[in-house]
Amino acid sequence: MNVEKIIQRILTVMSDEAMWVGLFVVFLKVILITVVAIVLVKVLRMLIRKTFSVRIKGPLVYNERRQQTLSKLLSNVVAYVVYFIAVVSILAAFTIDITGLIAGAGVLGLAVGFGAQNLVRDVITGFFIIFEDQFSVGDYVRIGVAEGTVEEIGLRTTKVKAWTGELFIFPNGNIMDVVNFSIHNSIAVVDINISYESDIKRVEELIMEFLNSLQERYEQIIKPAELLGVQNLTTTEVVMRITAETMPMQHFAVAREIRRDLKDFLDQRGVEIPYPRMLMVQRSPVESNITKNANNE
Missing domain, CATH: 3.30.70.100 (Alpha-Beta Plaits)
Structure with missing residues (x-):
């Protein structure tokens, strides 16, 4: 009897047109939000690259190293912001209370912030590395025992690729001493x-x-x-x-x-470069006999 009721309920739910229409609408919203987010990130990254590829004219001095670093950083920040908004919009499509979620995330973020002091230090240090232009993407640097070309500078980590292929990843908060070989001649x-x-x-x-x-x-x-x-x-x-x-x-x-x-x-021009030489001295038999007699005496 219970089985028949369960089957009846399942059939009733499956035959509910309003439910299927609602699910289809939510499904379309999720797909649309995802596609729009991906396209928007690609378009914004392209605009950022185009903007920094144009030589900026004005009283301020801009160099290629700084432009490349800021371009990559802004591309990452844009991706994070757009994808966060997309996730929030998808949750809203499922009728989840976003206000409570954001408030809870704020409290959780505050609690995590006290426990993630190293993360906060990495972000702050990364900001000052970029702001002060200590080094940029493409520079040849030495950080600790690592020496190579800077591949990427983020707000949390910096990536340095050695000429032999190794990739070193440093938390920005751990970067103490940096030798930059690319600034001066x-x-x-x-x-x-x-x-x-x-x-x-x-x-x-x-x-x-x-x-x-x-x-x-x-x-x-x-x-x-x-x-x-x-x-x-x-x-x-x-x-x-x-x-x-x-x-x-x-x-x-x-x-x-x-x-x-x-x-x-x-x-x-006949100038000789020195190289190792060996001088062979061979004594004659007469000289050898004289030496032997002198030793015997």
Whole structure:
């Protein structure tokens, strides 16, 4: 008897047209809200990228590093806000009391805030990192033991990718000491080894001739390269040092190019680069007998 009543109730509910219409309307609202949120996020992110891609003219100084960082940050903030509004709208479509939910979320957020001091510290530190432009996306930095290119700066975490592929993720509150290699120009340092048999004055003149043509060949060099002179005297060679001011983080590539070209330049002019040698001394039989007799006496 109970089974028949349950089946009857199920059939009554299933045949209720008003219920199905209401569910269909709610279903359409959920789909519409979701689609609108996704499209709106994509459109707003595109507008942000377009806005920051345009060179801003005015009395304020804007640079590409700061624009790229702010672009990514604003894109993330827009996504969070739009999706939050979408979730609230979906809950409202299911006739859930949003006012009570928001009030409860506020109280819960206040309670969580007291317990999540590290999270609050990360957000505040992230804000000041971006506001003070300590480093930006694309900069080459050293944070603690990690060294690499900044991939992303958020309000809570910062991501740094090493040149070998590792991705370091730092909570912003844990970032204490930062070395930024991308703000100022770099210095390429090249040491060239010369043999003691070479004429040092002539070698210096040849190197100066080579350095005078560097800035024309390498656009990364900002100022004319300098020959500092003799850097060191070792047991086998004379070490001469060259420096060149380059664009930020271009000193490694420029130093490699200078070493290669300078080596070819000196080879063509007969300047010898020292390398390890072995001197073999072979005594004649007469000298060996004289030495043996002297030892016996």
